[in-house]
Amino acid sequence: MKEIINNIQEKFKISEVTEQRENQYFISVEKKDTIQLVTYLKDIEKFTNFILLTAVDWIEKGQFQLTYMLNHPSKKLDIGVRTFIERENATMDSAHHLWEHVATFQRELKEMFGIDFPGSPRVDEPFLLEGWDNIPPMRRDFDTKKYSEETYFPRPGRSTNDPAEHMKKKLYPNE
Amino acid sequence: MKIVYVLLGLFIIINYGLLQAGVLRRITARVGKRIGVPFYQPYIDLIKNYAIRSQFSHGVMFYLGPVFRLSGGVGIFLFMPLIFGNEIFSNYSMAGDLILIMYFMFIGMLGMALGAGEGGHPYSIIGITRGLSQFTTVEVPFTLAVISIAIQYQTLSITEIVAAQQGGIMHWTLMTNPLATGAAMLSFLGMMMYAPFNVVNAPQENPLGPPTEFHGTFLGMLQTNRVILGVMEAILFMNLFFGGATNWGILFIKAFLIYFYPVFVGAVFPRYRIDQSIRWFLYLPTALGILAIIFI
Amino acid sequence: MAEEKNYKIIQPDNSEENKFLKPENYKREVTAPDGNTFIVDPLNDYFCDAKPQPHAPNTIKVVEKFLNWARSQSIWVLGFGTGCGSIEIYPLMTPRFDAYRFGVQQRPTPRQSNLMIISGYLSVKTLKRAIRSYEQMQSPKFVMALGSCTINGGMYWDSYNTINRLDHYMPVDVYVAGCMPRPEALLAGFMELKKRIREGKGEGANQYAENFDWYKANQKKIIKDWNMPDYNW
Numbered sequence: 001m002k003e004i005i006n007n008i009q010e011k012f013k014i015s016e017v018t019e020q021r022e023n024q025y026f027i028s029v030e031k032k033d034t035i036q037l038v039t040y041l042k043d044i045e046k047f048t049n050f051i052l053l054t055a056v057d058w059i060e061k062g063q064f065q066l067t068y069m070l071n072h073p074s075k076k077l078d079i080g081v082r083t084f085i086e087r088e089n090a091t092m093d094s095a096h097h098l099w100e101h102v103a104t105f106q107r108e109l110k111e112m113f114g115i116d117f118p119g120s121p122r123v124d125e126p127f128l129l130e131g132w133d134n135i136p137p138m139r140r141d142f143d144t145k146k147y148s149e150e151t152y153f154p155r156p157g158r159s160t161n162d163p164a165e166h167m168k169k170k171l172y173p174n175e
Numbered sequence: 176m177k178i179v180y181v182l183l184g185l186f187i188i189i190n191y192g193l194l195q196a197g198v199l200r201r202i203t204a205r206v207g208k209r210i211g212v213p214f215y216q217p218y219i220d221l222i223k224n225y226a227i228r229s230q231f232s233h234g235v236m237f238y239l240g241p242v243f244r245l246s247g248g249v250g251i252f253l254f255m256p257l258i259f260g261n262e263i264f265s266n267y268s269m270a271g272d273l274i275l276i277m278y279f280m281f282i283g284m285l286g287m288a289l290g291a292g293e294g295g296h297p298y299s300i301i302g303i304t305r306g307l308s309q310f311t312t313v314e315v316p317f318t319l320a321v322i323s324i325a326i327q328y329q330t331l332s333i334t335e336i337v338a339a340q341q342g343g344i345m346h347w348t349l350m351t352n353p354l355a356t357g358a359a360m361l362s363f364l365g366m367m368m369y370a371p372f373n374v375v376n377a378p379q380e381n382p383l384g385p386p387t388e389f390h391g392t393f394l395g396m397l398q399t400n401r402v403i404l405g406v407m408e409a410i411l412f413m414n415l416f417f418g419g420a421t422n423w424g425i426l427f428i429k430a431f432l433i434y435f436y437p438v439f440v441g442a443v444f445p446r447y448r449i450d451q452s453i454r455w456f457l458y459l460p461t462a463l464g465i466l467a468i469i470f471i
Numbered sequence: 472m473a474e475e476k477n478y479k480i481i482q483p484d485n486s487e488e489n490k491f492l493k494p495e496n497y498k499r500e501v502t503a504p505d506g507n508t509f510i511v512d513p514l515n516d517y518f519c520d521a522k523p524q525p526h527a528p529n530t531i532k533v534v535e536k537f538l539n540w541a542r543s544q545s546i547w548v549l550g551f552g553t554g555c556g557s558i559e560i561y562p563l564m565t566p567r568f569d570a571y572r573f574g575v576q577q578r579p580t581p582r583q584s585n586l587m588i589i590s591g592y593l594s595v596k597t598l599k600r601a602i603r604s605y606e607q608m609q610s611p612k613f614v615m616a617l618g619s620c621t622i623n624g625g626m627y628w629d630s631y632n633t634i635n636r637l638d639h640y641m642p643v644d645v646y647v648a649g650c651m652p653r654p655e656a657l658l659a660g661f662m663e664l665k666k667r668i669r670e671g672k673g674e675g676a677n678q679y680a681e682n683f684d685w686y687k688a689n690q691k692k693i694i695k696d697w698n699m700p701d702y703n704w
């Protein structure tokens with residue numbers, strides 16, 4: 001694994017390398033290098049199994065973080081490629097030409113986060129949310145509780161307890 | 176006067192068939208270590224289906240499909256002698272013969288095909304295609320067997336065939352012409368559509384086969400027909416191969432045993448795909464049927 | 472087959488109603504072989520859109536009682552599974568629980584079934600299919616809802632995509648509480664349902680037909696791309 005990381009570092013500008021486990025690393029690159037790096041990992045280093053593509057909303061920084069997880073089937077290695085993209089008008093290059101099923105992940109990201117992947121097949125078709133006309137629900141500025149209360153006729157009489165408070169009251173009633 | 180007796184016979188047959196269906200379902204449930212439905216469940220299902228309040232139709236053929244199917248079942252009943260030597264329960268058997276009965280067996284299927292086709296559900300069309308192709312191959316060994324016994328007894332009238340078999344078990348076609356009996360009994364498995372050959376209806380699965388769109392009264396008619404048809408086919412085989420019956424008791428016992436045999440096979444064997452079942456019918460049963468004609 | 476197009480699609484106006492209309496449901500102008508042109512509106516022309524009618528019970532009390540008894544003894548369940556609960560329905564038919572004893576049988580098509588079991592949370596996408604299946608069932612029909620998700624939203628109560636209360640979208644006969652209710656609880660639910668049917672309270676289909684506008688408004692509020700006629704019998 002070390003060797004592979006060194007190889008990558010020679011060829012690409014890696015800003016950060018995190019060792020999660022012996023056989024699992026995360027590396028961060030710039031947006032413009034990402035697809036190149038993924039292609040390199042697939043074709044040269046033989047990380048041929050694409051596991052997932054996911055996004056995290058860093059609303060404070062105004063950025064989305066994308067993670068491409070790849071897996072090396074015979075050596076049992078995992079590598080995650082991280083990159084940051086702008087939150088405003090988020091677009092990313094599509095990787096569906098490498099693995100077909102990437103298109104499905106991209107379709108989901110388009111729907112849930114509003115990240116566009118121009119050229120990806122069927123990216124504009126609804127995936128789970130048919131006829132959604134609000135901001136994409138996985139963005140952190142979308143208030144799902146408020147939306148649910150406004151839309152879905154909540155049944156009155158529901159009470160919730162904060163677990164920490166509740167246990168405190170239960171276990172140490174005198175404090 | 177005849178018509179009253181015929182209706183009485185039909186009434187007995189329907190009740191017998193319903194009870195038998197319930198008992199057999201219980202038996203199959205026992206094979207699967209379940210308790211199973213109450214034995215009167217087919218009655219309740221029938222009542223409930225006739226009592227469904229809303230109906231809709233897909234068109235004229237959709238109405239006529241179950242009617243055709245039911246007329247197939249009742250048609251077989253009308254021309255079948257139930258009890259040998261009994262004027263009351265021999266129905267109109269003097270007016271029709273084996274060929275007519277075989278024709279009635281097929282017309283129900285055809286009517287169903289038209290009705291299910293008009294229903295427009297893709298699954299019913301798949302089901303009816305499977306049904307027709309399987310039934311065509313089922314008919315091949317059965318027809319060969321029928322030709323064989325027609326040559327043997329020099330007649331096509333069922334009453335005369337039964338008459339020729341009287342006088343003890345050694346006179347039954349089962350003994351005098353075992354090859355034809357074998358071929359016909361194997362094709363009987365396909366006619367009753369129990370397990371190895373029930374991919375047509377595919378019960379308990381998403382594609383329900385031909386009756387997918389039928390509901391309420393339509394379904395009730397189909398169920399009634401299924402009951403009549405099942406019993407009548409068993410009685411047909413009883414008349415042709417097992418010496419007929421001289422009273423109701425013998426008829427019930429023989430029909431039950433004959434009917435029980437595909438159920439028993441079905442409880443044990445897994446299901447064939449449609450191409451496999453077609454191939455199966457065209458191998459062993461057809462070969463037996465041809466041999467039956469050669470060595471008559 | 473290279474087919475010459477004999478129709479022209481009419482673009483719908485940009486009103487709120489047409490926002491989610493699918494292209495296959497656009498109105499189109501068709502030219503018949505004899506040269507006449509006419510307009511086809513798939514939503515209205517290809518489907519029957521008659522509203523559901525309430526069906527009065529049999530006026531003779533004894534008959535109706537008998538029929539209700541028959542209905543309660545022969546419950547055909549539509550095999551439609553949503554959420555976590557569909558996995559709890561299959562054991563019902565196994566030797567251990569054996570729901571056949573009570574006349575409960577499974578049926579794969581909505582046309583022939585009487586009981587729809589909503590087995591857990593319903594996302595909006597599934598709700599659309601569930602309503603469609605429900606409307607295709609023939610009256611009298613019953614609905615049984617499993618789990619807290621159908622009662623008040625359960626653990627998905629604040630989700631953006633799952634409904635909170637099923638009874639706003641279709642009339643529910645029996646709720647079975649739990650997360651997820653075990654098959655024993657489901658059997659108890661069946662008993663309760665039978666009691667209701669025998670008492671003549673299982674009139675959900677009529678309730679749906681009578682309050683059709685209210686139900687439809689609720690449904691349409693969350694299912695924005697309806698793309699179907701209002702009622703699908």
Ligand code: SF4
Pocket residue numbers: 554555556590591592617618619620621625626627649650651652
């Ligand atoms: S009530 Fe619980 S088990 Fe049932 S669907 Fe909801 S979360 Fe799943």
